[in-house]
Amino acid sequence: MMTTDQRLGILFQLYQSLLVVLLAPLLTGWVNQCRAWLQNRTGPGLMQPYRTLRKLFHKDAVMAYNASPLFRVTPYILFGCMWLAAAIIPIIAVDLPFSPAADVIALVGVFALARVFIALAAMDIGTAFGTLGARREMLVSFLAEPALLMVFFTASLISHSTQLPRIVEALAHHQFVLYPSLAFAGLAFVIVLLAENARIPVDNPGTHLELTMIHEAMILEYSARHLALVEWASSLKLFAYIAIGIALFVPYGIAEVGNWGALPQAIIALLVKLTLAGAALALLEALLAKMRIFRAPEFLGTAFLLAVLGLLIHFLLGA
Amino acid sequence: MPITHPNLHLTQLAGAIPAWLGEIKPDDLQPICQNVRDGGGRLVALWGSDTREQGKGYTLHIALVNETGLICLSVPLPAGQPGYPDVSQIFPVANRMQRAAYDLLGIYAHEGHDHRKWLRHGAWHGGSFPLRKDFDAVLSRTNEPDAYPFVQVEGQGVHEIAVGPVHAGIIEPGHFRFSVVGEKTLRLEERFGYAHKGIEKRFESLTVQHAAKLAGRVSGDSTVAYAWAYAMAAESIAAVTPPDRAVWLRALFLERERIANHLGDLGYLGNDVALSFGFAQFWILKEQVLRNNAALFGHRYLMDKIIPGGVAADLVESGAQSGKQTLFKECAMLEHEVRLLRGIYEEHAGVQDRFIGAGRIEPKLAARLGLCGLAGRASSQSWDARVQFPCAPYDKLDVQMATYRNGDVAARVIVRFDELFESLRLQREILANLIHDDGLAIPLAKLPAHGFGVGMVEGWRGEVLVAIHTDADGNLTRVHPHDPSWQNWPVLEHAVIGNIVPDFPLINKSFNLSYSGQDL
Numbered sequence: 001m002m003t004t005d006q007r008l009g010i011l012f013q014l015y016q017s018l019l020v021v022l023l024a025p026l027l028t029g030w031v032n033q034c035r036a037w038l039q040n041r042t043g044p045g046l047m048q049p050y051r052t053l054r055k056l057f058h059k060d061a062v063m064a065y066n067a068s069p070l071f072r073v074t075p076y077i078l079f080g081c082m083w084l085a086a087a088i089i090p091i092i093a094v095d096l097p098f099s100p101a102a103d104v105i106a107l108v109g110v111f112a113l114a115r116v117f118i119a120l121a122a123m124d125i126g127t128a129f130g131t132l133g134a135r136r137e138m139l140v141s142f143l144a145e146p147a148l149l150m151v152f153f154t155a156s157l158i159s160h161s162t163q164l165p166r167i168v169e170a171l172a173h174h175q176f177v178l179y180p181s182l183a184f185a186g187l188a189f190v191i192v193l194l195a196e197n198a199r200i201p202v203d204n205p206g207t208h209l210e211l212t213m214i215h216e217a218m219i220l221e222y223s224a225r226h227l228a229l230v231e232w233a234s235s236l237k238l239f240a241y242i243a244i245g246i247a248l249f250v251p252y253g254i255a256e257v258g259n260w261g262a263l264p265q266a267i268i269a270l271l272v273k274l275t276l277a278g279a280a281l282a283l284l285e286a287l288l289a290k291m292r293i294f295r296a297p298e299f300l301g302t303a304f305l306l307a308v309l310g311l312l313i314h315f316l317l318g319a
Numbered sequence: 320m321p322i323t324h325p326n327l328h329l330t331q332l333a334g335a336i337p338a339w340l341g342e343i344k345p346d347d348l349q350p351i352c353q354n355v356r357d358g359g360g361r362l363v364a365l366w367g368s369d370t371r372e373q374g375k376g377y378t379l380h381i382a383l384v385n386e387t388g389l390i391c392l393s394v395p396l397p398a399g400q401p402g403y404p405d406v407s408q409i410f411p412v413a414n415r416m417q418r419a420a421y422d423l424l425g426i427y428a429h430e431g432h433d434h435r436k437w438l439r440h441g442a443w444h445g446g447s448f449p450l451r452k453d454f455d456a457v458l459s460r461t462n463e464p465d466a467y468p469f470v471q472v473e474g475q476g477v478h479e480i481a482v483g484p485v486h487a488g489i490i491e492p493g494h495f496r497f498s499v500v501g502e503k504t505l506r507l508e509e510r511f512g513y514a515h516k517g518i519e520k521r522f523e524s525l526t527v528q529h530a531a532k533l534a535g536r537v538s539g540d541s542t543v544a545y546a547w548a549y550a551m552a553a554e555s556i557a558a559v560t561p562p563d564r565a566v567w568l569r570a571l572f573l574e575r576e577r578i579a580n581h582l583g584d585l586g587y588l589g590n591d592v593a594l595s596f597g598f599a600q601f602w603i604l605k606e607q608v609l610r611n612n613a614a615l616f617g618h619r620y621l622m623d624k625i626i627p628g629g630v631a632a633d634l635v636e637s638g639a640q641s642g643k644q645t646l647f648k649e650c651a652m653l654e655h656e657v658r659l660l661r662g663i664y665e666e667h668a669g670v671q672d673r674f675i676g677a678g679r680i681e682p683k684l685a686a687r688l689g690l691c692g693l694a695g696r697a698s699s700q701s702w703d704a705r706v707q708f709p710c711a712p713y714d715k716l717d718v719q720m721a722t723y724r725n726g727d728v729a730a731r732v733i734v735r736f737d738e739l740f741e742s743l744r745l746q747r748e749i750l751a752n753l754i755h756d757d758g759l760a761i762p763l764a765k766l767p768a769h770g771f772g773v774g775m776v777e778g779w780r781g782e783v784l785v786a787i788h789t790d791a792d793g794n795l796t797r798v799h800p801h802d803p804s805w806q807n808w809p810v811l812e813h814a815v816i817g818n819i820v821p822d823f824p825l826i827n828k829s830f831n832l833s834y835s836g837q838d839l
């Protein structure tokens with residue numbers, strides 16, 4: 001027999017999962033709209049990603065004739081991984097039933113799983129672009145992952161746990177303290193976020209130049225519902241990363257489970273934070289040019305260094 | 320005389336630019352080409368014509384240029400075996416033109432080292448030649464597979480990336496075959512002709528007036544340059560001088576075409592390094608220029624506004640809708656905005672990091688390969704038809720040529736900025752000089768029989784050449800438009816060597832060559 005708390009927890013979990021999957025394209029739309037405004041353009045509106053998804057789901061899928069089942073199932077795995085990741089992260093409430101299932105290290109693993117599948121799928125159909133994209137993606141991600149882990153470790157050292165709910169609780173629901181180590185980790189996290197989500201200056205999500213692509217090159221052969229799922233998964237990934245950033249660095253406002261009263265406040269806080277984060281991301285992208293691919297190691301090396309500095313500061317200052 | 324050779328007798332052609340015509344024997348072709356080359360001259364165009372009806376077999380035409388002017392040579396070839404000595408050893412740029420001449424006319428270069436097809440993509444039989452007068456389009460139609468032997472690069476870890484002809488973005492068709500190790504480009508080979516439209520065949524059945532429209536459609540982004548070059552060639556045959564007002568307006572159109580295209584390219588170059596901000600700003604400016612074109616002259620790209628004998632649009636000067644006032648205001652606005660944007664491009668570390676050093680062509684290589692136009696000037700090849708052979712009204716304008724030594728993407732960006740400001744200055748000066756009121760055009764009814772005329776105009780990309788041959792009745796028997804992209808595409812293959820693959824689109828855009836222009 002489930003206790004009331006457990007039942008509530010499942011309700012919160014369902015609520016958050018649905019919210020995330022529905023809100024993620026809106027966040028992408030918001031970032032694109034901000035980018036358009038910053039470039040003096042009118043922009044397609046906030047709803048454009050939803051329209052794109054609807055259009056793609058209505059189309060007939062075309063498959064490369066030599067595509068294996070791996071290529072076919074990858075969009076579903078990708079979407080599943082990203083949804084799972086978004087379900088683990090405390091977005092509106094801590095102590096969700098899914099959260100203990102995986103800590104931050106497992107979270108990194110979930111992202112890695114998705115990446116392995118998309119890289120394999122990209123090589124599966126054997127076009128030059130797929131392989132090119134997979135190769136570059138691996139270069140970028142194998143540099144970004146350690147930096148991300150270091151960021152998580154800094155936060156874990158402060159909260160003495162690798163569980164995201166514990167981290168959020170330690171940072172948000174206890175006495176307000178400023179952690180200098182987290183400032184370094186925060187900078188490193190922004191760099192990782194840009195690299196992992198195929199944003200400028202590492203990749204360009206809006207490009208049509210096939211030779212410069214990283215993420216887009218891997219998904220060139222997808223169409224219709226498969227492409228829709230891949231695009232949706234990208235939106236979810238961006239949402240999940242920003243949610244991780246919020247949970248680690250500005251967790252104030254996330255509700256405790258069972259506290260229905262805190263829920264409206266938590267949702268408003270989330271929306272405000274997402275709006276600001278999206279606008280900041282767009283601003284960053286408007287100001288930067290894309291770097292040469294071989295600059296990416298330096299860029300991500302900086303992220304790693306900053307994260308390690310964060311760790312060191314924690315040990316030296318205990319803060 | 321531009322050059323002297325014992326077997327060469329040149330006659331000067333009438334017209335706006337200094338041009339000579341001479342007939343030579345095939346055996347004299349190589350020595351004369353070598354002579355021009357040694358004197359610092361270049362090959363502009365190479366084409367053939369079917370002159371069997373005049374009892375001459377086929378004729379090879381070659382347009383060379385040196386500092387005195389344009390030298391057009393015609394070389395009669397026997398109808399049975401229309402071969403001529405290879406000139407691609409002297410002018411490497413001739414290679415593709417010779418191959419195209421074979422595909423279209425069946426005349427071929429002896430001892431040439433590259434005999435692969437160029438324009439023929441399997442749409443017509445290998446043994447039939449579209450530009451021959453007895454070509455039967457229906458019987459020659461075929462659907463044979465388009466096999467083309469690309470040069471293979473071998474070695475450990477070398478692989479090929481095939482790009483196009485269909486691209487991820489909406490651009491013209493062209494195939495690029497990269498041989499790479501990792502991200503480093505070892506070799507690039509281009510293949511074009513996917514947009515072969517049979518323009519030269521179509522010209523044969525058009526009147527002088529209709530052909531002007533076709534000339535303006537060879538390459539949409541250079542419609543003014545082509546239309547002017549065509550008109551110049553026709554006027555050269557007819558020995559007609561267009562009215563003063565018309566030539567000033569032509570220069571105004573040409574500079575506006577340059578302004579619009581340079582603005583667009585500068586935007587694209589920003590876009591290719593993911594600085595979409597620059598893209599949007601430059602394209603707002605370009606759109607403003609195009610809208611003013613539409614409002615003042617009736618067409619956004621000024622198509623069909625230059626006709627043989629004059630122009631077909633005037634600038635309204637009086638009243639509230641004074642075109643001059645609009646354009647003066649536009650000039651001031653553009654100068655201000657472009658100066659701001661130039662500052663942003665030049666001070667943006669990320670942009671400069673991508674621009675500087677990418678796709679470098681050393682001046683020496685540029686000279687050897689005959690790089691021309693804007694890209695040539697960025698590698699200190701100081702050729703600009705507006706400066707060296709100033710036709711009216713450029714003889715009164717003192718155009719300042721923009722040259723730069725570095726030959727990289729950054730240099731091509733700087734040349735574009737400099738030329739943009741120069742064009743704005745010229746536009747002001749043209750507007751101030753637009754005072755004549757001697758009509759817009761002299762009607763050009765019919766051309767003389769057996770005439771040859773040539774026109775060359777410095778378009779925004781480089782020199783555009785149009786040559787016209789007339790038959791015994793004064794009808795067009797052969798019109799050959801030539802795009803500067805013929806010269807510059809092969810140089811792009813050299814520009815990307817040693818660069819990383821993701822830099823190719825940027826380097827390509829910094830040249831911005833035409834894919835289809837006059838059936839590349």
